Amino acid sequence: MDSPNVELMSALASLFECGKYSDLTIICGIKRYPVHRAIVCSRSTFFDGACRNLFRESESGIIDLTEDDPEAVEHMVNYLYHLDYLSKSLSRRTSQRRADSPLSGRISSLRKSKKLNLAMVEDPLLAMASAANAMPNPLTPPDEQPNRFEADLSAKLPDMPVENLVEEDSFENMEAEPEANVENPHLVTHAKVYAIAERYGIPGLKSLARKKFAQQLELHFGSSEFPEACQEAYETTVDTDRGLRDVIIQSFRSHPELSLRKDVESAIRETPGLAFELFRMASGLPVAS
Structure with missing residues (x-):
C-alpha cells in the first residue's frame, strides 16, 4: 500500500x-x-x-x-x-514487467549457470581406445602393436588443453544497459533552471537547482561543460545573487588548475563578472561586497 x-x-x-x-x-x-x-x-x-x-x-x-x-x-x-526534474526513474509497473519477462528470467538463469566443462564429458573415441587397449592380443605384444584409435584421435585433437576449447559465455560478457545520463553533469541545465526559477518566483526550484549544480560541480569540475556553465550563471543572474556564483568561486579556490585550461581561460575573458571576482579572489579581497 x-x-x-x-x-x-x-x-x-x-x-x-x-x-x-x-x-x-x-x-x-x-x-x-x-x-x-x-x-x-x-x-x-x-x-x-x-x-x-x-x-x-x-x-x-x-x-x-x-x-x-x-x-x-x-x-x-x-x-x-x-518536485524534481531530470528524474528518469522507471515506474513500478515498467520495472515489474521487465523483471517478470520470460527473456529476463532466461538470461538471468544462463548468467548464473556455470560453463560446460568438456573435460568432465567422456569422449567416445577415448572410451573405445581404452577398451581396445584392455583387450589382450596374443599375436602382437602391447608395446609393438600401434593403436589406430589413438593415432586417429591424436591427429584430430589440437595440442591445447580441452578447457581452452570452451567458447566464451556470451551472456557473461553482456554489459548491463547504462543508466541514462549517468556521466552528464547537466551543469548548464542546472544553471538555466536556477535562472528561470528566480525569474518566475519559484524558491523551491531555485534551491533545488543550486543543490544539483553544487553536487555535480563537485563531482565533475573537470567537465567540458564547466566554462559554459560559468558563463550561464554569471550572465543570467544579478551580481547580488550569490547562489551559483559562490559555488563557482569555491571551485576555483579548491582547484586552481582550472585556470590553466584553455576553454576556461576563454570563458573568463568573455565573462567580465567572473574575471573581476577571480581577480579579487587572487588579490586576497572579498569577492562579494
Whole structure:
C-alpha cells in the first residue's frame, strides 16, 4: 500500500500527464503544457500575479513563455508537479514487467549457470581406445602393436588443453544497459533552471537547482561543460545573487588548475563578472561586497 505522500505525488503526476481538469496552458515554442492554476499559482509568484490580476493571460488562460529556454521551461513545469526534474526513474509497473519477462528470467538463469566443462564429458573415441587397449592380443605384444584409435584421435585433437576449447559465455560478457545520463553533469541545465526559477518566483526550484549544480560541480569540475556553465550563471543572474556564483568561486579556490585550461581561460575573458571576482579572489579581497 502506498504511503500518503506517494499517493499525493502520484495523483499530481497523473494530473500533469493526462491534463484532466486543466484550466491554464503554458506555451513555449511548439510545446503546450496544460496545467492547473491552483497548482502553478500557489507555487510561483509570477503565475499567481498573471492569473490574479486583470492581465491578458488571466482572460485567455494562455501564458506564452516562448522567449524562455524551452528545456528550462519543461523542467520548471515538471518540478511543479513532481518536485524534481531530470528524474528518469522507471515506474513500478515498467520495472515489474521487465523483471517478470520470460527473456529476463532466461538470461538471468544462463548468467548464473556455470560453463560446460568438456573435460568432465567422456569422449567416445577415448572410451573405445581404452577398451581396445584392455583387450589382450596374443599375436602382437602391447608395446609393438600401434593403436589406430589413438593415432586417429591424436591427429584430430589440437595440442591445447580441452578447457581452452570452451567458447566464451556470451551472456557473461553482456554489459548491463547504462543508466541514462549517468556521466552528464547537466551543469548548464542546472544553471538555466536556477535562472528561470528566480525569474518566475519559484524558491523551491531555485534551491533545488543550486543543490544539483553544487553536487555535480563537485563531482565533475573537470567537465567540458564547466566554462559554459560559468558563463550561464554569471550572465543570467544579478551580481547580488550569490547562489551559483559562490559555488563557482569555491571551485576555483579548491582547484586552481582550472585556470590553466584553455576553454576556461576563454570563458573568463568573455565573462567580465567572473574575471573581476577571480581577480579579487587572487588579490586576497572579498569577492562579494
